[in-house]
Amino acid sequence: MEAEAARLIGAGLATIALAGVGVGIGNIFGSFVSGALRNPAAAPKVFGNVLLGFALTEAIALFALLIAFLLLFAV
């Protein structure tokens, strides 16, 4: 069952992508909070961009999840 083992290891390795995505999402909201504390009046205007950035970054995590699912269930 070497192929089986490789499949499971590969699916586990695919979750490493979460490290980068964690940094990215933390960066987005961290920057937003620090910007919003400096200039609270401008905060509501950029919140839409924050959500857009969050969704775009989160999608990267889901691409990795997709690879894990493909390895687990499809390959």
Place this chain on the structure above:
Amino acid sequence: MEEQNPESLAGAESHGAEAGHGGAEAAHGGHSPLSVFEIERVIPMHIGGIDVSITNSAIYMIIAVLAITLFLTVGMRGRALVPGRWQSMAELSYEFIAKMVRDNAGSEGRKYFPFIFTLFMFILFANLIGMIPFSFTVTSHIIVTFALAAVVFLGVTAIGFIRHGASFLKLFVPSGVPIFLLPLMVVIELLSYLTRPVSLSLRLFANMMAGHTMLEVFGGFVIALGILGGWAPLAFIVALTGLEVGIAMLQAYVFTILTCIYLNDALHPHH
């Protein structure tokens, strides 16, 4: 490799079923967490050898379209100067998309507002109807989202070439780049343009599929932990469901705003 596939899959399933008796892995026991995405033929139909059966996916698409029609027509039936609750929701969704198109694609983008509004409402309602327990999420299938993204991509490219002719290709030549970097930049710009339909469709599909799979897996934990320990994952599911409703709206928003941005590239390729 391919010959071994059925064997290894069957092996994985029987392994999962065995582990299911232990109780801890009930989520993988009886069926895989991906079984909520299965498509079933409800009314089998074949026209000229092509399978055009009405599937559960098609039924939920029809439900989404009917729900949108009902929401907008019934909501706007009163045509009151001071809107009621339904009318103000219908007006709110209209205003939201109209503002998005105006801000992102300029006044020339107004012409394409009906398409973008339709796209937004369809994705939003498909996502939200999918959040109802035991229903089917149309957008959790990549073929559906890829079809939507491909229409956007082909349409936007056609608009670009019709409006600007060959000068639309200047979109791929960024300005202010040193001449020795230019060939590389053109290739990168071209690649990033060509991967747009893939990333656009994959984002929506992966979000929907991952969200529903996560709910399904945590639902399995509730069953596995029983009446004493199941409350913690149950509370978590309630919170996750709230998050997923938010994601359903956010992904409709993201898909639409990216369509607006792509449309803006086609309308104003010189920036």
